[in-house]
Amino acid sequence: MAYTVTINGKQHDVDAPGEMPLLWVLRNELGMVGTKFGCGIGMCGACTVHVNGEARRSCAVTLSSVGDAQISTIEALAETPVGRALQQAWLDEDVMQCGYCQAGQLMNATALLTKNPQPAETEIESAMQGNICRCACYTRIHKAIAAVSKEGVANV
Amino acid sequence: MSDVMTAAPMPGTSSQLSRRMMLKVSALAGGGFALAASMPMIARAATPAGPEGTAAGLNAFVTIAPDNTITIVGKNPEVGQGIKTMLPMLIAEELDADWDQVRIVQADTDMALYGPQLAGGSFATPMNWIPMRQAGATARAMLVAAAAQRWGVPVGSLRTEKSRVIDGSGRSLTFGELATDAAAMPVPAPETLMLKDAKDFTIIGRPIGGIDSPKVVRGEPIFGVDTQLPGMVYAAYERAPVFGAKLMSANLDAAKAEPGISDAFVIEGNGRADQLVDGVAVIASNWWLANRARGKLAVEWDTGEWASHSSSGYDETARKLMASGQAEEVFASNGDVDAAFASAAKVLEAEYAYPFLAHVPMEPMNCTALMHEDGSLEMWAPSQTPQGGLAGVAEMLGLEPSRVKVHITRMGGGFGRRLTNDYMHQVAAIAQKMPGTPVQLIWSREDDVRTDFYRPAGWHKLRAAVDAEGKLVGFDDHFVTFDAGGGSFNPAAMAPDIFPAKFVPNLRFAQSKMKTAVPMGALRAPSSNALAFVMQSFLDEVAVATDKDLPTLMLELVEGFEPEPDEQGFGGMSSPGFNPHRLAAVTKKAVEMAKWGEPVADGHALGFGFYWSHMGYFAEIVEASLSEAGQPLVHNVWAAGDVGSHIINPFGAMNQVEGSIIDGIGQAIQLAVQIEGGAVKQSNFHDYQLPRMPMTPQIHVEFVPSDNAPTGLGEPALPPVIPALTNALFALTGKRVRSLPIDKALFAKA
Numbered sequence: 001m002a003y004t005v006t007i008n009g010k011q012h013d014v015d016a017p018g019e020m021p022l023l024w025v026l027r028n029e030l031g032m033v034g035t036k037f038g039c040g041i042g043m044c045g046a047c048t049v050h051v052n053g054e055a056r057r058s059c060a061v062t063l064s065s066v067g068d069a070q071i072s073t074i075e076a077l078a079e080t081p082v083g084r085a086l087q088q089a090w091l092d093e094d095v096m097q098c099g100y101c102q103a104g105q106l107m108n109a110t111a112l113l114t115k116n117p118q119p120a121e122t123e124i125e126s127a128m129q130g131n132i133c134r135c136a137c138y139t140r141i142h143k144a145i146a147a148v149s150k151e152g153v154a155n156v
Numbered sequence: 157m158s159d160v161m162t163a164a165p166m167p168g169t170s171s172q173l174s175r176r177m178m179l180k181v182s183a184l185a186g187g188g189f190a191l192a193a194s195m196p197m198i199a200r201a202a203t204p205a206g207p208e209g210t211a212a213g214l215n216a217f218v219t220i221a222p223d224n225t226i227t228i229v230g231k232n233p234e235v236g237q238g239i240k241t242m243l244p245m246l247i248a249e250e251l252d253a254d255w256d257q258v259r260i261v262q263a264d265t266d267m268a269l270y271g272p273q274l275a276g277g278s279f280a281t282p283m284n285w286i287p288m289r290q291a292g293a294t295a296r297a298m299l300v301a302a303a304a305q306r307w308g309v310p311v312g313s314l315r316t317e318k319s320r321v322i323d324g325s326g327r328s329l330t331f332g333e334l335a336t337d338a339a340a341m342p343v344p345a346p347e348t349l350m351l352k353d354a355k356d357f358t359i360i361g362r363p364i365g366g367i368d369s370p371k372v373v374r375g376e377p378i379f380g381v382d383t384q385l386p387g388m389v390y391a392a393y394e395r396a397p398v399f400g401a402k403l404m405s406a407n408l409d410a411a412k413a414e415p416g417i418s419d420a421f422v423i424e425g426n427g428r429a430d431q432l433v434d435g436v437a438v439i440a441s442n443w444w445l446a447n448r449a450r451g452k453l454a455v456e457w458d459t460g461e462w463a464s465h466s467s468s469g470y471d472e473t474a475r476k477l478m479a480s481g482q483a484e485e486v487f488a489s490n491g492d493v494d495a496a497f498a499s500a501a502k503v504l505e506a507e508y509a510y511p512f513l514a515h516v517p518m519e520p521m522n523c524t525a526l527m528h529e530d531g532s533l534e535m536w537a538p539s540q541t542p543q544g545g546l547a548g549v550a551e552m553l554g555l556e557p558s559r560v561k562v563h564i565t566r567m568g569g570g571f572g573r574r575l576t577n578d579y580m581h582q583v584a585a586i587a588q589k590m591p592g593t594p595v596q597l598i599w600s601r602e603d604d605v606r607t608d609f610y611r612p613a614g615w616h617k618l619r620a621a622v623d624a625e626g627k628l629v630g631f632d633d634h635f636v637t638f639d640a641g642g643g644s645f646n647p648a649a650m651a652p653d654i655f656p657a658k659f660v661p662n663l664r665f666a667q668s669k670m671k672t673a674v675p676m677g678a679l680r681a682p683s684s685n686a687l688a689f690v691m692q693s694f695l696d697e698v699a700v701a702t703d704k705d706l707p708t709l710m711l712e713l714v715e716g717f718e719p720e721p722d723e724q725g726f727g728g729m730s731s732p733g734f735n736p737h738r739l740a741a742v743t744k745k746a747v748e749m750a751k752w753g754e755p756v757a758d759g760h761a762l763g764f765g766f767y768w769s770h771m772g773y774f775a776e777i778v779e780a781s782l783s784e785a786g787q788p789l790v791h792n793v794w795a796a797g798d799v800g801s802h803i804i805n806p807f808g809a810m811n812q813v814e815g816s817i818i819d820g821i822g823q824a825i826q827l828a829v830q831i832e833g834g835a836v837k838q839s840n841f842h843d844y845q846l847p848r849m850p851m852t853p854q855i856h857v858e859f860v861p862s863d864n865a866p867t868g869l870g871e872p873a874l875p876p877v878i879p880a881l882t883n884a885l886f887a888l889t890g891k892r893v894r895s896l897p898i899d900k901a902l903f904a905k906a
Contacts, residue, residue, distance in 0.1 A: 016442065017415055024444035028390065033382040034375020036568070038518050039601040043841035046518060074375030087373040094365045094807040097815055098236025099372035100379060100518040100568025125850045132841060134518045134569050135236050136818035137811065138852040 005066050007032065008076035018064030023047045025063050026073060034074040034103050038132070045131030048104040048111075049073050055111035074103040083110045085153035089144035097135035105131050109145050118149050218247065218295045224319050224332035226253050231263045231270040232280050233540055234368070235570035237870045238808030239280050241367040243288050245805060249359040250292030250352060252316035253331070260367045265542040265562035273564070275540040276575050276678070278770035278868025281804070282731075285865050290346035297344045302337035303329055354802065363807040368566060380538030380565035383524040385594035389418060390443035391586050393597060394450045395435035397606060398834040400462040400673030403434035403455060410452040411438055416445035420453070423585050429675045430609070431548055431581040439590070443598045462673040463834040467511065470613060470831070473670055474636040478507055478617035483634045483666030488652035491662030496630030500621035504697055508618065508690045510896040511828035513611035513679055514836075514844060519568020520604050521579040525587035526594040532559040533587065537580050538567040545577035549584040571819075572678040576609045605844055606836040609677025610829055612638050612648035614686055618694045621662070626702040628713065631656060631663040639669035640676055647678040653734070654687055655768065656695065658720075659713040674831060680819065681871035684769035688875030689824070689882065689896060692765045696883045697892065706764045706883060707743050707752065707775075714739055731771065732864055738773045738798045739766060741860050745796035746775035749856060757781075760791065763884025765876035771864075772872030773798040776817070778880040779853075780888065786904035788825055788885060790853040793817050795873055797859050800866035812869040813857050820877035822847035828897050 002015045005022075007030065014029050021040075026032045026049075035058055038046030042060040049058045050072040077083035086109050089095075096102050105128070112119060112127040119127065124145050133141065219227040228247050230240035244260045247253075263270055272283065296316055303321035304311045306329070313324050322328040331338075354360075371378050396403070408420040418439050425434040436453055440446035477483075497503060524536040533555060539545045542562045550557040567574060583597035599607070614637050621630025637648050650665065657663055679685060692706070699709040720733025743766055746752070756762055759781050766775045779792040795813055803809045826845050830837040838844040882893035891902055 017445075020442070020444055024442055028442040028444070031384055033377045033384065036379075036518075037381070037520065037598070039841050041601070041840055041842065044518070078374065090373050091365055091369055094363070094369070094811065096236075096366060096369055096372060097238070097811055098518065098567060098569040099366070099369065100236075102372050103375050106373060129848045129850050132518070132846050132848060134516060134571070134846060135811075136815040136822075136847060136852070138818065138847075138849040139814055139855060140811070142849065142852070 003063050003066070005063070005071060006068065007071045008073060008079075009070070014063060016063055018062060020063045021059045022049065022061040022063060022066060022071070023058040026058065032073060032075055036100055036103055038101065038104070043132075044101070044104075045108060046101045046104040048107040048131070050107060050111060053111070053114065055108045074107060077106060077110060080110065080114070081153040082113050082148070085148045086110055086113070086144065089148045093140045093144040093147065095137050095140040095144050097137055101131060101133045105133065105141055109141070113145065113148060117152075119145075121146070218251065218291065220331050220335040220338075222332045222335065224254075224257055224330040226251070226258045226319065226331065228258055228260050229263045229270075230260050230367075232273050233275045233542060233564050233567065234262070235275045235540055235567040235574065237275060237280075237812065237868075238366060238805060239275065240566075241364055242805050242808060243280065243284055244367075245359050245364060246284065246288035247292035249357060250289045251296045252318065253292075254318035255359055255364070257319055262564055262566070265546050265564060267543050273543055275570060276572065278772070278870045278872065281866050281868040282771060286351075289351050290349065293349040293351055294344055294346050295338075297349055298338040298341040299331050299334050301341040302334045306334070306337060360802055360804050361806070364805050365807060378566045379519055379568050380524070380536060381519055381522040381568070381596070381598060383536040383565065383596060385524065385526065388524070388594040388596055389439050389441060390446050391583065391595050391597040392438045392443065392446040392450055393423075393435050393582050393586075393599070393603070394438065394453050394455060395433050395607065396457040396459065397836075398457065398459040398463050399429070399675060400834070401434075401457040401459040403436075404458050405456045406436055407454040408436065410454070411449040414445065414449035414452055416440045416442055417449050419590070420449070421589060423582070426552060430576050430578055431552060432578070432585055435582070437586045437589075439586075439595065443596070447598075447600055459834060465672065465674070465834045466832050467613065467830045470670060470672070471509065471615075474509070474615040475507070477636050477668045478615060478634055481634070484668045486664055486666045487650075488657055488663065488665035490657070490660070493630055493632055493662045493664040496662035497619065497621045497632070499623075500630060501624040502622040502701060504620040504622070504694075504701055506618050506694060506697060506892070506894055508616045508693065508894045510614055510686045510689060512613045512674065512831065513823060513827055514605050514608045514829050514838070515571040515573035515677075515679055516604060516841075516844060516846065517567070517569030517571055517573055520601055521573070521599040522597060523580045523583040524594060524596040525583040527587040527591040529592050531555070531591075532561070533584060534561045534563075535580065535584065536563045536565050537577070538565045538574060539577050539580060540567070540570045540572070540574040541577065545580040548577060549580055552581055553584060553588060571680045572682065573608060576677050601841070602839045605829075605839050608829075609675045611679035611682070611685065612646070612676045614648055616690045618690070620694065620698050622698065622702055628656075628660055628698055628702075628709075629662060631660040633665050635665065635667040637667060637669055638672045638674070638676060640672060647676055647682045648686070650683060650687060655691060655734070656713055658734075659717065673834070680816070681769050681874045684767055684871070684875040685820070685823065685878070688765060688767040688769075689878040692767065692876065692879030693882055693893070696764075696879065696886065700886075705752075707747050710743055710766055711740055734768060735773075738862055739768065741862070742766070742773045742775040742796040742798050745858060745860050746777050746794055749796060749858060750777035750779070750792075750794040752777060759888075761884050761888035763880045763882065763887055765878065765880035765883060767872070767875040769875055770871045771799070771867035772869065774873050774876050776873075776876040776880045778877060778884045780881055780884040782885070782888065782903050782905075784905055786900040786902065788881065788898055788903070790821050790851070790881060792854045792856065793877060793880070794856045795858070795877075797857065797869075797873060798862050798864075799859065799869055799872065800864040801861055802866050803859055804866060809859070809869050810857060813873040814855050816871070816873035817855055817877045818847050818852055820874045821851065821853070821881060824878045824881050824896060824898055825851075826897050
């Protein structure tokens with residue numbers, strides 16, 4: 001069955017079963033591989049995208065449930081001031097080791113700071129605990145989020 | 157389907173530069189440097205073709221474009237350890253390159269050109285510290301010679317700085333302006349070149365961010381699983397959950413009738429778990445469809461004798477073996493152990509155990525392969541050992557190795573999992589059945605957790621004899637481990653010189669082995685990640701029994717001993733022997749950093765652990781407390797490490813140490829793979845629970861420089877944190893953790 005989905009402001013027609021997770025629509029139907037497969041059961045956060053601005057696990061969002069929701073992915077993260085600021089902070093703090101989970105970390109962090117620009121330390125921990133980093137770059141992820149929270153997004 | 161193509165770039169032939177005149181300097185495996193221009197019409201020395209595996213074992217690779225862009229090849233696989241940034245830093249340092257004008261490309265697999273290419277054992281730093289710098293120095297010497305010729309001045313009157321050659325009068329030429337002339341210069345022998353004095357380093361020691369990090373934050377396709385080729389299809393692979401099982405029969409009709417499935421076929425294994433086990437490949441236009449259709453497969457497996465195996469069965473057998481007091485073999489022996497115990501003033505005895513562990517890198521196992529119509533095979537492989545993968549695949553398919561091309565992709569973590577290339581062999585076997593069609597094999601997370609090469613579980617019965625003066629005079633370990641049969645690699649093997657082997661006058665290490673079909677492999681700091689817990693915990697018991705603390709006991713044990721001589725190590729490099737002075741230095745540093753011995757917060761306690769692995773010395777101190785539910789909480793970790801004379805990239809170094817420490821804490825507190833019915837019980841991150849952000853302690857790291865060559869940091873910071881934590885819990889509660897992961901019930905408040 002054919003569906004029309006809106007990804008990063010652009011409409012795409014997808015001919016796939018409605019129960020296909022959005023993750024696999026993005027990766028294999030649309031060739032947008034920035035969103036990563038980590039566990040398939042919503043436990044790791046590697047596949048985090050924004051659905052109408054909310055951080056969601058794309059492995060747990062079915063194609064048929066998307067409807068006319070606005071989906072945005074890591075490929076469009078730089079289009080938002082918060083996303084841009086976080087991308088820069090990630091580089092400034094040299095956050096990553098392997099980097100595989102970082103798309104999901106960045107998408108989740110962007111959703112957090114968009115809603116709550118100045119989260120307390122425990123709010124950062126609580127918001128980010130759904131995202132696993134196997135290399136355990138947690139200290140740096142935390143620092144990068146805190147830096148953007150402190151310095152704001154104006155100068156990026 | 158997208159037709160975006162992603163492939164590892166070919167060295168020196170990136171699309172951006174291919175139409176420019178370029179200089180290519182490459183070191184021959186035979187020790188000399190050969191020179192070639194990349195454009196065929198100006199090629200002089202053609203492609204280097206040094207003999208394989210000769211002593212120098214290196215090929216460095218520098219390309220300079222007229223616009224002064226310097227392209228440096230990163231030869232080793234990038235798995236998150238930062239090697240693609242770090243090895244080129246060594247070349248750029250001696251080349252005197254302007255780092256801002258350096259671009260780095262990933263090498264393909266080529267033993268003859270590059271020597272060993274692997275990500276494992278923390279070997280890359282010690283193996284490449286000198287050769288990579290020589291590669292840069294050689295290229296620099298040729299550029300200087302070209303400038304000297306053009307200006308008609310002596311070489312000695314010239315200096316280099318930031319990709320320019322400068323003479324005494326201040327005139328200068330860029331490397332780019334000199335590149336073509338330099339290509340015609342004689343190639344100096346690397347050993348004739350002076351390497352820089354450390355005080356002149358401008359790149360080594362500078363914190364430099366990961367070279368691919370900007371691509372990562374933009375979500376660009378750079379990982380193995382991001383590989384996309386025109387017309388590519390996806391494969392899922394169904395194999396028996398029980399290790400060692402064989403496929404009896406398979407009905408594929410229902411699976412083939414599922415939406416999107418283009419094919420399904422049986423693959424017959426070759427009897428080697430590290431290559432190809434029996435299974436069924438399901439092919440589809442979308443991986444999720446292929447994986448889902450596995451549920452419709454009707455496959456019968458012969459599980460043979462292995463289905464009765466379990467972790468609890470292994471534990472029962474191991475405990476019986478330890479109780480028997482009869483080990484199969486003694487593999488290390490000093491003095492007279494029995495006499496030492498017979499005359500001891502005090503004897504301590506304890507059994508320690510630890511479980512199987514999985515690696516679970518974030519990027520699930522995957523590999524992309526294309527069998528070309530001419531029968532040659534091209535692969536895009538996220539592998540820590542791509543050369544081994546290439547050789548294995550060629551042998552399995554009966555192809556000449558020259559007919560298999562392996563592109564090295566960035567990997568979403570490895571931790572040792574990708575040292576074993578079973579997924580490469582699987583996709584090669586699949587691709588062979590569909591020539592002309594590129595196919596990407598992806599494993600589910602469940603496949604990954606249940607089809608790993610596990611850190612072996614192990615058991616130790618330890619005894620210590622203490623004399624009337626409180627001195628440790630006897631030590632006895634009966635180690636129970638596994639035998640996978642067929643002389644296969646045992647990543648749990650305990651070396652005969654494991655500390656305190658040479659520092660106790662009467663010592664015996666013995667072992668017994670149990671049969672298993674559970675595949676075993678190297679997990680970050682193999683054997684050390686388990687033995688540090690066992691040995692440093694038991695030595696803490698000895699310290700407590702003799703009224704001292706563990707740092708004091710460690711310093712006493714090594715007092716008066718001199719460094720052991722160097723040994724021949726991996727890849728022909730010299731491997732320094734254990735140096736007690738370095739142990740003492742990091743121990744004292746950690747003690748000072750943590751203010752060991754001073755009061756700590758109420759309900760908190762400190763614990764110490766030391767370990768030497770992969771040529772790195774780490775002493776670590778953990779400050780821990782317990783939650784109401786008995787959950788250990790780690791507040792601070794102080795780590796003092798000696799990994800040689802230089803920290804090449806402080807960014808990467810700190811990241812590795814922090815990550816290793818959190819990794820170790822996760823192993824101590826909550827990780828275990830259990831075998832039930834011959835298969836793995838756990839399946840995904842809900843029951844194999846990696847550390848998450850709230851578990852992260854404050855980590856304080858100091859490096860203690862020494863006169864040794866730098867060594868790698870992927871591993872040595874991990875092992876000591878585990879006993880440091882369990883020793884802290886003992887200091888807090890008087891309860892000794894002798895089995896991992898830590899049993900919360902032990903510490904639950906009544």
